Amino acid sequence: MxxxxxxxxxxxxxxxxxxxxxxxxxxxxxVGDGDGVMDIFRANTPDLVLxxxxxxxxxxxxxxxxxxxxxxxxxxxxxxxxxxxxVVLGLEAGADDYMVKPxxxxxxxxxxxxRLRRSASEPISSLRIGDLAIDQVAHTIARDGxxxxxxxxxxxxxxALAKEPGRVFTRESLLGEVWGYQHATDTRLVNVHIxxxxxxxxxxxxxPELILTVRGVGYKxxxxxxxxxxxx
Amino acid sequence: xTGLLRSWRRSILFRVSILTIAxxxxxxxxLGTVLSNQITRGVYREKLAASISEADSLxxxxxxxxxxxxxxxxxxxxxxxxxxxxxxxxxxxxxxREVILIPxxxxxxxxxxxxxxxxxxxxxxxxxxxxxxxxxxTTIQSQYLTIKYLTGVQLDGIAVGxxxxxxxxxxxxxxxxxxxxxxxxxIGLIGVLLWIFxxxxxxxxxxxxxxxxxxxVRPVREAAEIAEELTAGDxxxxxxxxxxxxxxxxxxxxxxxxxxxxxxxxxxxxLSRLQQRFVSDVSHELRTPLTTIRMAxxxxxxxxxxxDPASSRSAELLIAQIERFETLLTDLLEVSRFDAxxxxxxxxxxNLTSLVRQVVDQLHAPGDLRIEAxxxxxxxxxxxxxxxxxxxxxxxxxxxxxxxxxxxxxxAQTDHEVALGVRDYGIGFSGREGERLFDRFWRADPSRxxxxxxxxxxxxxxxxxxxxxxxxxxxxxxxxxxxHFVLTLPKSPGIPVSVYPIEVIPxxxxxxxxFEMDSDDI
Numbered sequence: 019m020x021x022x023x024x025x026x027x028x029x030x031x032x033x034x035x036x037x038x039x040x041x042x043x044x045x046x047x048x049v050g051d052g053d054g055v056m057d058i059f060r061a062n063t064p065d066l067v068l069x070x071x072x073x074x075x076x077x078x079x080x081x082x083x084x085x086x087x088x089x090x091x092x093x094x095x096x097x098x099x100x101x102x103x104x105v106v107l108g109l110e111a112g113a114d115d116y117m118v119k120p121x122x123x124x125x126x127x128x129x130x131x132x133r134l135r136r137s138a139s140e141p142i143s144s145l146r147i148g149d150l151a152i153d154q155v156a157h158t159i160a161r162d163g164x165x166x167x168x169x170x171x172x173x174x175x176x177x178a179l180a181k182e183p184g185r186v187f188t189r190e191s192l193l194g195e196v197w198g199y200q201h202a203t204d205t206r207l208v209n210v211h212i213x214x215x216x217x218x219x220x221x222x223x224x225x226p227e228l229i230l231t232v233r234g235v236g237y238k239x240x241x242x243x244x245x246x247x248x249x250x
Numbered sequence: 251x252t253g254l255l256r257s258w259r260r261s262i263l264f265r266v267s268i269l270t271i272a273x274x275x276x277x278x279x280x281l282g283t284v285l286s287n288q289i290t291r292g293v294y295r296e297k298l299a300a301s302i303s304e305a306d307s308l309x310x311x312x313x314x315x316x317x318x319x320x321x322x323x324x325x326x327x328x329x330x331x332x333x334x335x336x337x338x339x340x341x342x343x344x345x346x347r348e349v350i351l352i353p354x355x356x357x358x359x360x361x362x363x364x365x366x367x368x369x370x371x372x373x374x375x376x377x378x379x380x381x382x383x384x385x386x387x388t389t390i391q392s393q394y395l396t397i398k399y400l401t402g403v404q405l406d407g408i409a410v411g412x413x414x415x416x417x418x419x420x421x422x423x424x425x426x427x428x429x430x431x432x433x434x435x436x437i438g439l440i441g442v443l444l445w446i447f448x449x450x451x452x453x454x455x456x457x458x459x460x461x462x463x464x465x466x467v468r469p470v471r472e473a474a475e476i477a478e479e480l481t482a483g484d485x486x487x488x489x490x491x492x493x494x495x496x497x498x499x500x501x502x503x504x505x506x507x508x509x510x511x512x513x514x515x516x517x518x519x520x521l522s523r524l525q526q527r528f529v530s531d532v533s534h535e536l537r538t539p540l541t542t543i544r545m546a547x548x549x550x551x552x553x554x555x556x557x558d559p560a561s562s563r564s565a566e567l568l569i570a571q572i573e574r575f576e577t578l579l580t581d582l583l584e585v586s587r588f589d590a591x592x593x594x595x596x597x598x599x600x601n602l603t604s605l606v607r608q609v610v611d612q613l614h615a616p617g618d619l620r621i622e623a624x625x626x627x628x629x630x631x632x633x634x635x636x637x638x639x640x641x642x643x644x645x646x647x648x649x650x651x652x653x654x655x656x657x658x659x660x661x662a663q664t665d666h667e668v669a670l671g672v673r674d675y676g677i678g679f680s681g682r683e684g685e686r687l688f689d690r691f692w693r694a695d696p697s698r699x700x701x702x703x704x705x706x707x708x709x710x711x712x713x714x715x716x717x718x719x720x721x722x723x724x725x726x727x728x729x730x731x732x733x734h735f736v737l738t739l740p741k742s743p744g745i746p747v748s749v750y751p752i753e754v755i756p757x758x759x760x761x762x763x764x765f766e767m768d769s770d771d772i
Contacts, residue, residue, distance in 0.1 A: 028538050030542050031538055031539075034541075034542045034546055037549060038548070038549065096541075098534040098537040098538060099534060119537040119538060119541040120537055120543075120544045120576050120579075121544075123544065123549075204635070
């Protein structure tokens with residue numbers, strides 16, 4: 019059973035989350051404040067972290083940043099403010115997704131399952147994008163034999179783009195494919211993660227060659243090799 | 251020219267100065283004219299009096315000379331006459347007087363006529379009326395005239411005439427002519443001086459006016475400028491108080507007004523900020539317990555088969571009401587964001603037609619819903635979240651109120667605008683209802699709407715969303731004839747809508763009744 023670490027200072031909410039997640043087949047670790055998170059995280063190595071942004075002690079954004087320094091574990095944030103700076107800050111700190119309170123519990127479970135799933139489709143063994151080799155079995159990418167660490171979400175995002183090199187993906191279609199959203203229009207998720215991904219895999223993140231922006235539409239994988247066309 | 255007009259309209263100083271110059275000029279023109287006429291008349295009258303008196307003594311002298319001669323001693327007579335005519339040359343600068351001797355008509359019929367003048371004068375200048383007067387009266391007569399020389403020179407002058415008798419009883423008329431050259435020069439000089447002084451006077455008065463009015467206007471202008479800055483929001487601006495006169499008191503009163511205004515505004519701002527914060531905080535604080543409640547109710551709901559019928563139904567009601575509560579909270583938060591002016595537009599290029607189809611799909615719209623869209627994609631840079639919200643609201647409203655008589659969604663565009671019309675043929679609304687349609691928490695028929703679980707904020711938010719795009723949202727409706735809502739958006743943000751691709755009064759409207767709300771009404 020996948021282990022989910024729930025970090026929330028509201029005990030009742032945490033307990034309720036525990037009940038719902040247990041009922042959906044997850045094991046749950048409950049943590050009440052930001053200060054103790056890292057020790058428990060290292061001790062139990064959860065498969066996913068469900069993190070409330072507003073925490074006493076160290077706040078959720080900082081917790082997110084610290085976890086990300088050590089691990090590529092999926093992180094889903096809980097926030098009461100769906101449209102504020104918090105969301106972008108959380109995503110930039112490394113969160114993969116966020117849920118705005120009050121969320122629908124079944125939607126939460128569905129979202130967590132998307133984050134935990136292993137790629138179901140047949141892996142293409144020799145998937146490449148530019149000079150990067152993508153290993154879909156080991157879930158790693160490498161340039162010149164050197165592994166570049168990616169979160170699972172970043173990996174999924176890259177694979178989605180790399181599998182169909184010519185296709186231009188709209189932000190909405192990426193939201194559906196990678197995040198499992200049906201009719202979402204929150205494009206910040208895509209934008210922030212594309213930026214994070216570029217900062218890891220591009221030689222020059224300001225001059226991307228692997229993930230190209232198609233103005234007014236979305237993104238596509240760069241078709242060229244190391245010296246590809248750059249967006250301008 | 252427009253600059254002058256603008257100055258005239260906008261500057262008291264300019265206007266008063268121009269008026270002063272104009273009025274002073276008119277006054278000086280009138281006074282100058284009167285003065286110069288008076289001087290001219292005085293000078294001429296003086297010269298006339300002098301001329302008459304001089305001519306009188308000359309006539310007496312000449313007559314006495316003539317009396318001393320006899321008809322027989324021609325030579326002596328000739329000397330007298332020579333002396334009479336010897337007055338100086340016309341070419342010398344100053345001619346004191348000229349003289350003309352003409353026989354009276356009676357004398358002219360006899361022999362031995364003397365007729366002559368000094369310096370080749372044209373005799374015809376002595377008009378008959380003067381000659382008649384001279385012959386009729388024993389006293390000296392005078393007249394203004396133009397002295398003409400046979401050489402063509404002409405001078406204004408005075409003619410003074412009398413009769414004179416040469417021995418042998420021959421009667422002659424004698425005219426002394428006095429040129430007015432000197433007088434004219436004097437008058438000319440005085441005239442020039444008058445105009446020069448007039449001009450200087452006008453200039454000085456204009457200068458004084460400018461200075462005096464300027465002193466009064468400057469504080470007023472400062473006050474106007476500072477009032478403008480206050481209006482623009484710079485509440486800290488104050489007038490400099492100088493002295494204790496009316497302007498000083500004005501400045502003092504103005505500053506007091508500004509202080510009280512500032513206090514009022516900051517009090518209201520604080521109040522409103524507090525209130526908005528409160529609404530926002532309340533909404534946020536409610537979310538965490540609501541999440542717990544929601545999850546708990548979901549757990550109960552999913553386990554309802556195991557509950558007794560009353561508890562099971564309770565679980566169903568609970569979850570439905572929580573959903574409603576949540577929608578209300580979301581809408582409330584959105585409204586508080588608009589009130590706090592914290593709503594931000596995040597625009598992307600969106601095809602409105604696809605968005606409409608997407609919303610219609612999500613709403614599981616009934617089959618009698620028709621979409622009329624142009625072939626060309628109706629693209630516009632809009633905030634998709636907000637537009638989707640408007641669309642969902644308008645379309646679900648139309649479906650709810652159509653009573654199964656169909657809904658038509660029409661999309662149309664121009665180069666700069668894109669419009670969406672949602673028409674239904676259901677219950678519609680009356681004029682009084684139309685006026686309140688976009689009010690918060692207003693419901694045409696409370697029992698109806700509550701049945702559907704609307705929050706009563708939908709159209710209010712839709713209107714705010716449309717206005718945030720600088721678009722308009724208008725509504726038309728008639729009871730039992732249906733309603734027509736038209737959303738018009740600019741294709742690029744920041745350019746207000748100027749053309750409406752879809753008229754709010756539908757083509758199939760029974761007659762014209764229009765209730766609309768748009769940016770101008772707020």
